[in-house]
Amino acid sequence: MVRRVSTTFASPFTATGPPPPRRRTRVLALPEARWALVATVAFLAGLGFDLAGAPSPMYGILYAVAYVAGGWEPALEGLRALREKTLDVDLLMIVAALGAAAIGQVLDGALLIVIFATSGALEALATARTADSVRGLLDLAPDTATRLTDHGEETVPAAELAVGDLLLVRPGERIGADGRVVDGVSEADQATITGEPLPVVKRPGDDVFAGTLNGTGALRVRVGRDPADSVIARIVTLVEDASRTKAPTQLFIEKIEQRYAVGIVAATLAVFAVPLAFGESLTDALLRAMTFMIVASPCAVVLATMPPLLSAIATAGRHGVLVKSAVAMERLGEIDTAALDKTGTLTEGAPEVTDVSPLPGSGLDADALLALAAAAEHPSEHPLARAVVGAARARGLRIAPATGFAATPGRGVSAVVGGCVVE
Structure with missing residues (x-):
């Protein structure tokens, strides 16, 4: 013996098991990324000509391209918000950039546009990758299954399975639907559902889950749930719903955003009007007001909230860790002690x-x-x-x-x- x-x-897996099949989001497939790339390339080309002492029309046109490519979408969103009687930070960014151009600081305004456009592209990319990581779980479920009927075996799309169907799951195949074993003995790799790293023995009467991998034996499984209501499909739905929640920091920023933007506009007008009333020249007053608006622009605050959280969630998803929401990710950053009692969680x-x-x-x-x-x-x-x-x-x-x-x-x-x- x-x-x-x-x-x-x-x-390194959570209760969702090993990483789902990796879907790669093409960066340039996102409109935000394409416009940000155009704005960045135009800005860098214009900056090169500017530093080289080229004629101003040459780099001025490139800066203008950067303004338009990176600023048209935020400007449109800002105008839509303004139509609803709200002052959006996007519009404030555009006004600040145009103000910089108005006082001759075209380079500073173009840089502000490029930073804002790049942040939007990164946020869109992080959001898309998060969605890919979550939906990648659905790829674990097989496209087809072997259904047993009175006339023998037939291969059918897994999405067409109905409660009560009898399935034949051969060794090495993925189980097509949630159900219960009625015949056969085997082991199933359920890491995608439970996170357990070792296969679990399945005998008649045991429950099995869609997307889990059958081992060495053949099983006959009676479908117990509609494929759209399987455990793995519900996990995806729950995570997608939870991912739309907002972290406390973001909620706070959004709460004060409107008031902050209105305050900046009011303060800018005051910085412009007060010196002008005391006899300062129009050019100097406008220069001071636009400088104030650029410095007080809240882009740093906006960029410091959701994009880092989305990036963290996307990175975790690509490594098999599904984060329920930005709230959970932000709370994770506050943890200083972790106690683990489950083998295979962080190993x-x-x-x-x-x-x-x-x-x-x-x-x-x-x-x-x-x-x-x-x-x-x-x-x-x-x-x-x-x-x-x-x-x-x-x-x-x-x-x-x-x-x-x-x-x-x-x-x-x-x-x-x-x-x-x-x-």
């Missing part, structure tokens, strides 16, 4: 051999025992088998050929190695 060696597990999700302990009186040392176990496990695809074989190879042990190999779900393997029965 050869018993299993002890193992440890480690996995690698791959078993490793840590110790080999021969039974007293067996006549085997650790290397001999490990070599026997590796030889018996070598034909198996089980994660523990891969760990045992990998440990033997790491020690440079010879893995002898095995005969009579048999795998029993939930119990292990048996084989004959060098005339010895290993099980």
Whole structure:
């Protein structure tokens, strides 16, 4: 009798398991990114000509392109908000940039436009990648399933399955719908649902979930839920709904945004009118007012709220961690102590051999025992088998050929190695 060696597990996955299939959002597929790129290229080209001492019309046209490409969308949004009798920060940014141009600081205004356009593009990209990471979970569910009928087997789209259908799930296939095993014994990799790194044995009467991977045995599964109401589909829906929530910091910024913008406009008018009333020239008064508006522009405050949170959520999603909302991400930043009680949550999700302990009186040392176990496990695809074989190879042990190999779900393997029965 050869018993299993002890193992440890480690996995960087949350309860949603390993990372979903990665969908890459093409940056230039986003309109915000294209306009921001045009504005940035035009600004950098204009800056180069400006610093090189080129004629002003040459770089002036490029700066104008940067103004238009990066500013038309915020200006449109600001005007729409103004039509609804609200003063939007987007419009304030555009006014500040145009004010800079009015006092001869065209470069400063173009830079402000480029920064604002780039921040919008980054926010759009982070939002798109977050959505891709969440929806990528749906790709785990198979497109088709094998349905058993009175006339035999038929392959049907998984979306057309109905409650009560009987499915045949062959070894290595993904389960097409949530349901219950009615016949067969196997193991299922449920990491995408529960986060558990090791397969779970499934017998008649056990529940199985859509998108989970069947192991070595064949299962007959009775569909218990509509595919649109499966556990994995509900996870996606919940995360998408929660991702629309706003963090406390963002809610605070939005709360004061209107008042802040109105205050800046009022203060700018005062900075312009008061010196003018005391005899200052129109040019100097306008220069002072526009300088004040540019400095007081709240773009830094706006850029410091949602874009970093969205970027963090998107990065987490690409690594298999689904963050429910910006609220959760912001609270995560306040954590100074974490207590974990679940193996496989922050570890690698791959078993490793840590110790080999021969039974007293067996006549085997650790290397001999490990070599026997590796030889018996070598034909198996089980994660523990891969760990045992990998440990033997790491020690440079010879893995002898095995005969009579048999795998029993939930119990292990048996084989004959060098005339010895290993099980």
